[in-house]
Each structure stands twice: as C-alpha cells, then as structure tokens.
Amino acid sequence: MIKRVLSGLICVGVLVVGSIYCEAGGKGTSAENFLKLGVGARAIGMGEAFTAVAADANAVYWNPAGLANLDRRQINVMHNTWLVETYYDHISFASPFKKGAICAGITYLGTGDIDKYLNSQDKIGTYNAYDMALTAGYGYKLSDELLVGVSGKLLQSKIDSHDANGLAIDIGVLSKTPVENLTVGGTIQNVGSKIKFNKDGDPLPLMVKVGAAYTMLDDNLTAALDITKARDNDAKFNLGCEYLLNKSFAVRAGYNSKIDEGDGITAGIGYKHPVVTVDYAYVPWGDLAEHDTHRVSLLFNLW
Numbered sequence: 001m002i003k004r005v006l007s008g009l010i011c012v013g014v015l016v017v018g019s020i021y022c023e024a025g026g027k028g029t030s031a032e033n034f035l036k037l038g039v040g041a042r043a044i045g046m047g048e049a050f051t052a053v054a055a056d057a058n059a060v061y062w063n064p065a066g067l068a069n070l071d072r073r074q075i076n077v078m079h080n081t082w083l084v085e086t087y088y089d090h091i092s093f094a095s096p097f098k099k100g101a102i103c104a105g106i107t108y109l110g111t112g113d114i115d116k117y118l119n120s121q122d123k124i125g126t127y128n129a130y131d132m133a134l135t136a137g138y139g140y141k142l143s144d145e146l147l148v149g150v151s152g153k154l155l156q157s158k159i160d161s162h163d164a165n166g167l168a169i170d171i172g173v174l175s176k177t178p179v180e181n182l183t184v185g186g187t188i189q190n191v192g193s194k195i196k197f198n199k200d201g202d203p204l205p206l207m208v209k210v211g212a213a214y215t216m217l218d219d220n221l222t223a224a225l226d227i228t229k230a231r232d233n234d235a236k237f238n239l240g241c242e243y244l245l246n247k248s249f250a251v252r253a254g255y256n257s258k259i260d261e262g263d264g265i266t267a268g269i270g271y272k273h274p275v276v277t278v279d280y281a282y283v284p285w286g287d288l289a290e291h292d293t294h295r296v297s298l299l300f301n302l303w
Helices: 002-025 041-045 064-069 286-291
Strands: 074-081 086-096 100-111 114-117 123-127 129-141 146-159 162-176 182-192 207-216 221-230 236-244 249-256 265-272 276-283 293-301
Touching: 041 236, 041 249, 041 265, 041 276, 041 293, 064 100, 064 129, 064 146, 064 162, 064 182, 100 146, 129 162, 146 182
Parallel strands: none
Antiparallel strands: 074 086, 074 293, 086 100, 100 129, 114 123, 129 146, 146 162, 162 182, 182 207, 207 221, 221 236, 236 249, 249 265, 265 276, 276 293
C-alpha cells in the first residue's frame, strides 16, 4: 500500500512538473511533429482517447505503463496513406517480461519523390524526406492496481542530403480507482533534445496527457476521455467509445479536437480472432475530403 501511494505521488508529481514545463515553454515551432500522429487503428477510431485504455503492443506509443497488461507476445503492424502522397507506418514487437513487458518498434513517415529545383524554374532531379523513430519501452506492474512505464526513442529526420538526430523519452502511469470499472492514466511524451538541422534547432513536441476510461455493460462498452497539453498548442481533448457486438466484432467512434480540418469525428471497426486482430479507422478532413485518411493495423497474438 505504501509503495502504491508513493509511486502514485511520484507519477502525479512528474505530470505536474511536465505540465508546468509545457506551459512555460509557450507556443512555438516544434520538430518531429510526426510523433503526434498516433499508432494503431483501434486508438485512432476512438478519437485517440487511449491513455487509460492502452493494454497491448500499441501502448508503447500511447502509454508505456499499459505494456504491463500483456500476457503473451504480440506483433503490431500499421499502414496509413497520409496527406499529400506521404505514408505513415509502424511495426512493434512486445513480450511479457518480469512483472511487466518489454516492447521495441519503429515508426516511419516518408514521402515519394519530390521535385528538386535549382531555382524556381529549372528542375534538376528529385529527393526524398522522412522522419523515423526507433522505440524501446518497458511497462512494470507495481501492483494489480498500479502500472508504470517508460520508453526511449532514437529519432532521425532527413531532407535530401541533410539529416538530424535526437533522443526522447516517454513516462507513463496507469491505475485502477476505487470506482469500479474506472481506470485513469497519464503520460509525459517526447522529453528530450532539440532536433538540429541548423545551429539553433527546434524542440520536440513535448506533451502531457491525462485520461480516464470506464467500462460498462459487462465490459462490452468502453468510454474514454483524454486531455492533452502540448508545448506548442493549447489544451485539447479527445473522446472515444468502443462497443463489442460480440466477442469478435467491435465498432468505434470518437472526437479529436486536435484535428484542425473537418469536424474532428473519427470512426472505426475491428475484428478479433484468437491469432490476429484486424482494425480499421477512418478520419475525414472536411473540405480536404480528397485527403481523408484510412488506417489499417494488424495485431498478432503469438505464443
């Protein structure tokens, strides 16, 4: 009990300090904004309200504390055709390990060929650009009610022949509450070094998230809420729900206030098989309808 209380106070303190740091940093330009895009079609379909829901290999992104819920090895794969002929992919592997679980993965945002000009008129070839994060995380079960986690990220960006590198960490906590079926969580994401393409460089998109999830109807319905404060933006919120029509099929809907275009509504479906879970999410972009995004992810349950 004392360990749980002390750990809870430490985690709350970290979140408070992170929130103060975000506020003190004020608005401004951040580098590596692909770190805000999220992974896993289940979470996207729920409006990215996932801080207190994460309980599989995707938790390495949303809340590394949720990794401690794993009871078997998993491989997670996601593909997303993103805006303006870019693509966004993620793959990770997670395994239970000593009262918790470890996870390693890679996230990649890339472009096709981009025309290269010597001046405004003379094309001299093409070039590529990408952002990449190599991630390793560990979730630990302090008790049946309290989980903590941490992940580290090795970051690289490249534009033509210019590249930049950096390091970042995420810290997370996930806890059951005295209210039956109510779980709360919190994370600090992207604490790390500046990304430097030039002498000064730009800071990472530091974010502090708090979330809650409540299950009802014999655990067939999950409702979730997240609040996010990023160093380069005002506080945003996410709402999401998931309803299990049976043991295999799920429907999802959500609202993401971080989406500037469109009305922020998201939707998704999922099919769960003992070996593989297939999830799909749809995110409309209002007047930019030609850029509506579709995400598909596969979660394989191994031995």
